[in-house]
Amino acid sequence: MATKRSRLSRSSDFQRIYRQGSSTASRFLVLYSFKRPAEADAEGPRLGLSVSKKLGGAVVRNRVKRLLREAVQGCAGHLAEEYDLVVIARPQLLELVARESTGEKGVVGAAVRELLVRAGVLNEVPGP
RNA sequence: GGGGCAAGCCAGGUGGCCGCGACGGGGCCGCGUCGCGAUGCUCCUUGGAGCUCGCGAGGCACCUCGUCGAGGAAAGUCCGGACACCACAGAGCAGGGCGCUGGCUAACGGCCAGCCGGGGAAACCCGAGGGAAAGCGCAACAGAGAGCAGACCGCCAGCGGCCCCUUUCGAGGGGUGCGGGUAAGGGUGAAACGGUGAGGUAAGAGCUCACCAGCGGUCCUGGUGACAGGCCGGCUCGGCAAGCCCCGCCCGGUGCAAGACCAAAUAGGGGAGCGUUUGAGGGUUGCUCGCCCGAGGCUCCCGGGUUUCGGUCGCAUGAGGCGCGCGGCAACGUGCGUCCCAGAUGGAUGGUCACCCACGACAGGAUCCGGCUUACGGCUUGCUACUGAG
RNA sequence: GCCCCCAUCGUCUAGCGGCCUAGGACACCGGCCUUUCAAGCCGGCGGCACGGAUUCGAAUUCCGUUGGGGGCA
Numbered sequence: 001m002a003t004k005r006s007r008l009s010r011s012s013d014f015q016r017i018y019r020q021g022s023s024t025a026s027r028f029l030v031l032y033s034f035k036r037p038a039e040a041d042a043e044g045p046r047l048g049l050s051v052s053k054k055l056g057g058a059v060v061r062n063r064v065k066r067l068l069r070e071a072v073q074g075c076a077g078h079l080a081e082e083y084d085l086v087v088i089a090r091p092q093l094l095e096l097v098a099r100e101s102t103g104e105k106g107v108v109g110a111a112v113r114e115l116l117v118r119a120g121v122l123n124e125v126p127g128p
Numbered sequence: 129g130g131g132g133c134a135a136g137c138c139a140g141g142u143g144g145c146c147g148c149g150a151c152g153g154g155g156c157c158g159c160g161u162c163g164c165g166a167u168g169c170u171c172c173u174u175g176g177a178g179c180u181c182g183c184g185a186g187g188c189a190c191c192u193c194g195u196c197g198a199g200g201a202a203a204g205u206c207c208g209g210a211c212a213c214c215a216c217a218g219a220g221c222a223g224g225g226c227g228c229u230g231g232c233u234a235a236c237g238g239c240c241a242g243c244c245g246g247g248g249a250a251a252c253c254c255g256a257g258g259g260a261a262a263g264c265g266c267a268a269c270a271g272a273g274a275g276c277a278g279a280c281c282g283c284c285a286g287c288g289g290c291c292c293c294u295u296u297c298g299a300g301g302g303g304u305g306c307g308g309g310u311a312a313g314g315g316u317g318a319a320a321c322g323g324u325g326a327g328g329u330a331a332g333a334g335c336u337c338a339c340c341a342g343c344g345g346u347c348c349u350g351g352u353g354a355c356a357g358g359c360c361g362g363c364u365c366g367g368c369a370a371g372c373c374c375c376g377c378c379c380g381g382u383g384c385a386a387g388a389c390c391a392a393a394u395a396g397g398g399g400a401g402c403g404u405u406u407g408a409g410g411g412u413u414g415c416u417c418g419c420c421c422g423a424g425g426c427u428c429c430c431g432g433g434u435u436u437c438g439g440u441c442g443c444a445u446g447a448g449g450c451g452c453g454c455g456g457c458a459a460c461g462u463g464c465g466u467c468c469c470a471g472a473u474g475g476a477u478g479g480u481c482a483c484c485c486a487c488g489a490c491a492g493g494a495u496c497c498g499g500c501u502u503a504c505g506g507c508u509u510g511c512u513a514c515u516g517a518g
Numbered sequence: 519g520c521c522c523c524c525a526u527c528g529u530c531u532a533g534c535g536g537c538c539u540a541g542g543a544c545a546c547c548g549g550c551c552u553u554u555c556a557a558g559c560c561g562g563c564g565g566c567a568c569g570g571a572u573u574c575g576a577a578u579u580c581c582g583u584u585g586g587g588g589g590c591a
Binding site: 014049057059060062063065066069070 | 477478479493
């Protein structure tokens with residue numbers, strides 16, 4: 001996870017997931033998930049992130065992306081194979097990012113895990 | 129000591145563990161490529177093609193080791209360049225920018241040094257700072273008068289009429305009215321046709337004088353120059369050009385999504401009419417000229433396409449950093465030595481633990497460089513005025 | 519990333535440097551009219567994105583911020 005191979009790169013991949021995938025949302029995040037066709041050669045789950053400029057400048061956006069990537073990777077062993085995921089950060093996520101900075105660890109991870117469970121791509125619920 | 133002003137510097141550090149990007153070395157053979165071999169199998173036209181197996185090479189992925197890995201503003205995109213393309217880039221007009229002087233620079237609207245003006249108690253700071261006797265234009269309201277000025281309240285003597293007072297009966301004084309002189313004072317305004325003082329006068333006025341301000345001079349001195357100082361003259365009205373404009377200088381356009389190469393897929397078809405080197409039509413900068421392309425083009429009809437956000441390069445050795453010397457007040461230039469210091473492409477720097485006088489603020493490269501502007505934490509040094517103590 | 523444009527009441531917009539304490543329409547509020555509502559009439563509320571500069575004087579001119587919008591494969 002988090003290597004080049006397991007990241008979504010092409011815009012066409014994003015478009016396919018938006019059009020054909022199913023979506024789940026909370027007030028912090030939006031999750032799109034899509035089961036790849038069998039003939040696709042990639043292996044393992046792939047992740048794409050979308051953090052708009054409304055969230056802040058480049059420093060803030062990079063931090064948000066790092067936290068999200070880390071949170072998804074924390075569930076990596078329990079994720080269903082052959083799924084493509086797109087996680088979109090909403091502006092209210094900034095509250096969780098701020099709490100994370102003041103020492104309240106794991107709130108972003110909890111938000112991500114909740115969505116993954118709801119979307120049904122998490123095989124079993126791991127401990128917090 | 130707390131203020132003010134200026135200049136310079138830093139951008140948390142060190143170590144451990146986990147994690148990310150690039151490059152390089154090694155390992156491995158999961159995937160595809162190429163080469164060789166086989167007594168193998170299939171097809172068939174001598175000989176080749178395909179499949180299977182084995183060996184080797186180098187590539188992608190993976191594992192491992194090492195090195196490097198954001199900023200002073202990386203930002204805003206406000207200027208200036210480099211670089212690339214536009215059928216070469218030329219001229220004129222239009223348009224845009226700049227504007228004290230001298231220098232620096234690849235260039236600049238930048239920087240340095242100075243001049244002048246303004247602000248401040250000072251240190252110091254700020255200034256788009258050419259031209260208003262080339263022309264056009266603007267100045268609301270108020271005010272008498274605002275662009276060849278003007279006379280409301282005033283001041284002044286004289287003359288004639290009327291009224292009042294005094295009278296030595298000659299006249300004198302006051303008021304009012306008309307025409308006249310004047311612009312000192314009041315009042316309006318952002319701005320009122322030089323200011324202050326003295327003389328002068330009926331009252332006044334550059335009317336005269338002194339100083340100051342301003343203007344002018346084939347004048348003198350200093351300075352490369354902006355300009356400064358002096359002398360002389362006649363006494364003398366401005367403001368706005370970030371209004372149009374004039375003068376001088378500069379600017380071709382588009383921007384790395386520029387542009388070059390590679391791969392895959394699709395298409396580049398047909399008919400009729402017009403027109404032909406004396407040139408249809410098109411391109412080039414907004415226009416004109418000029419230049420370039422030019423048998424192909426235009427009109428109509430039928431049919432089809434204008435796609436894949438593909439990959440590689442451009443893409444990091446440069447007006448480069450650091451140290452020392454020399455020239456220069458400085459910006460900067462130059463010589464020698466030394467170093468290689470991000471190169472991503474859904475886009476990399478973080479997390480955690482320990483210590484350090486604990487946390488740090490603003491904030492993340494995207495073609496590169498020189499500036500400007502904006503955001504922002506701290507440290508050091510110097511200068512300036514004030515206050516307190518000895 | 520590169521290159522452009524815009525900003526005036528809640529909305530859509532006028533606005534020659536002075537007549538601007540910024541005009542109009544719709545909306546909103548109050549009143550009149552009507553049995554009531556609508557329409558109509560009268561009145562009110564409400565704005566030059568922000569900070570400097572030029573000017574006697576700035577919504578207007580200039581510079582810088584901020585916030586929107588658009589184009590380029």
